[in-house]
Amino acid sequence: MTTPGGATPLGRRLAARIARFGPMTVADYMAAALTDPEAGYYMAGDPFGRAGDFTTAPEVSQMFGELIGLWCADLWDRIGRPDPVWLVELGPGRGTLMADALRAAKAQPGFLEAVRLALVEVSPALRARQAEALGPAAPGRAPIWLDHAGDLPDGPLLLIANEFFDALPIRQFEKTAAGWRERLVGLAEDGERLAFTAGPEAPALAALIPQGPREAEPGGLAEVCPAGLGLAAWLGSRVAGQGGGALVIDYGAARPSGRPSLQAVSRHRSQDVLAAPGDADLTAHVDFGALAEAAAAAGARVQGPVIQGRFLEALGIETRAAALARDASAAQRLAIQSDLERLTSAAGMGEHFKALAVTQPDLDSLPGFA
Numbered sequence: 001m002t003t004p005g006g007a008t009p010l011g012r013r014l015a016a017r018i019a020r021f022g023p024m025t026v027a028d029y030m031a032a033a034l035t036d037p038e039a040g041y042y043m044a045g046d047p048f049g050r051a052g053d054f055t056t057a058p059e060v061s062q063m064f065g066e067l068i069g070l071w072c073a074d075l076w077d078r079i080g081r082p083d084p085v086w087l088v089e090l091g092p093g094r095g096t097l098m099a100d101a102l103r104a105a106k107a108q109p110g111f112l113e114a115v116r117l118a119l120v121e122v123s124p125a126l127r128a129r130q131a132e133a134l135g136p137a138a139p140g141r142a143p144i145w146l147d148h149a150g151d152l153p154d155g156p157l158l159l160i161a162n163e164f165f166d167a168l169p170i171r172q173f174e175k176t177a178a179g180w181r182e183r184l185v186g187l188a189e190d191g192e193r194l195a196f197t198a199g200p201e202a203p204a205l206a207a208l209i210p211q212g213p214r215e216a217e218p219g220g221l222a223e224v225c226p227a228g229l230g231l232a233a234w235l236g237s238r239v240a241g242q243g244g245g246a247l248v249i250d251y252g253a254a255r256p257s258g259r260p261s262l263q264a265v266s267r268h269r270s271q272d273v274l275a276a277p278g279d280a281d282l283t284a285h286v287d288f289g290a291l292a293e294a295a296a297a298a299g300a301r302v303q304g305p306v307i308q309g310r311f312l313e314a315l316g317i318e319t320r321a322a323a324l325a326r327d328a329s330a331a332q333r334l335a336i337q338s339d340l341e342r343l344t345s346a347a348g349m350g351e352h353f354k355a356l357a358v359t360q361p362d363l364d365s366l367p368g369f370a
């Protein structure tokens with residue numbers, strides 16, 4: 001499929017770059033479309049909610065962030081209540097999840113006093129939203145913002161990543177009768193529109209592809225997320241060496257499907273991936289199996305993935321919904337029930353989304369993962 005490279009200013013810029021230097025990897029395209037300093041999708045504004053492009057779980061209901069806050073406070077207790085402890089969120093969006101988490105985690109005595117907040121966020125506009133959301137929730141405790149998780153100062157950590165890994169750039173590889181080729185973004189015959197193209201045949205590419213997908217029949221496709229694997233390895237070694245744990249929630253599967261999962265969404269609708277770089281969100285399914293292997297190889301204990309619905313139910317989302325409903329109006333009760341179903345049902349986010357825990361090696365049977 002081909003689309004006008006000139007549909008957005010960033011598209012025109014990328015087309016000019018490809019004309020000069022040749023096709024680019026899907027990962028480079030994705031990184032530019034999402035985080036180009038001038039025109040990247042996340043850099044300008046706030047894409048969340050009904051009026052935006054998509055709605056994430058914390059924007060569906062406060063219950064999501066509250067249960068995650070309690071999960072973190074419980075984990076803090078299990079690791080011996082270190083003080084200080086880093087509470088880190090990767091890609092906090094509007095800051096809603098963290099604000100709800102901190103409010104709920106007050107229930108754990110001593111927890112908020114021990115917490116130092118660190119937010120890993122690429123977008124200046126969203127950093128400003130997060131500061132607004134967290135100001136009242138953390139009086140006297142200003143968060144620090146980081147460009148990369150690896151910049152976090154030493155110490156034990158509790159880390160949350162909801163819908164973060166799906167935004168990390170992936171590379172795509174196609175199996176042909178002659179072997180693996182990288183799928184690239186180039187130009188269509190008119191020299192202007194962006195189009196997928198196959199890179200040169202290169203036997204060495206097979207080394208980049210995990211064992212399972214590597215055995216695919218011709219026509220198969222493999223997606224690899226080097227940034228996600230690097231982050232999982234960093235996380236694994238960090239919690240193994242300095243203590244703590246992480247909760248990763250995202251959409252994807254324990255094993256990749258062998259089909260392309262890269263998708264573009266704008267105004268809650270699927271779009272052509274190459275149509276409007278900078279104007280549409282781009283995401284790819286998270287390969288939980290590959291993340292788990294990378295973290296475990298670095299020394300961490302990995303639990304899950306479990307489906308989001310089961311995870312939230314095990315943490316008590318139904319009890320929380322009932323408590324919220326007690327003082328609610330009839331209309332609010334309906335909304336609470338509908339939010340609960342959206343977060344937990346197979347027709348909503350309950351099965352497609354999964355939770356994975358990456359912790360220091362001595363932790364067993366964490367809530368939600370038993």
Ligand SMILES: C[S@@+](CC[C@H](N)C(=O)[O-])C[C@H]1O[C@@H](n2cnc3c(N)ncnc32)[C@H](O)[C@@H]1O
Binds near residue numbers: 056094121
């Ligand atoms: C889909 S949003 C999820 C937001 C939030 N976690 C939620 O659930 O509502 C992705 C978030 O990650 C940030 N982000 C995306 N790519 C990033 C990167 N490479 N480095 C740091 N932040 C990034 C975005 O700006 C945004 O805050």
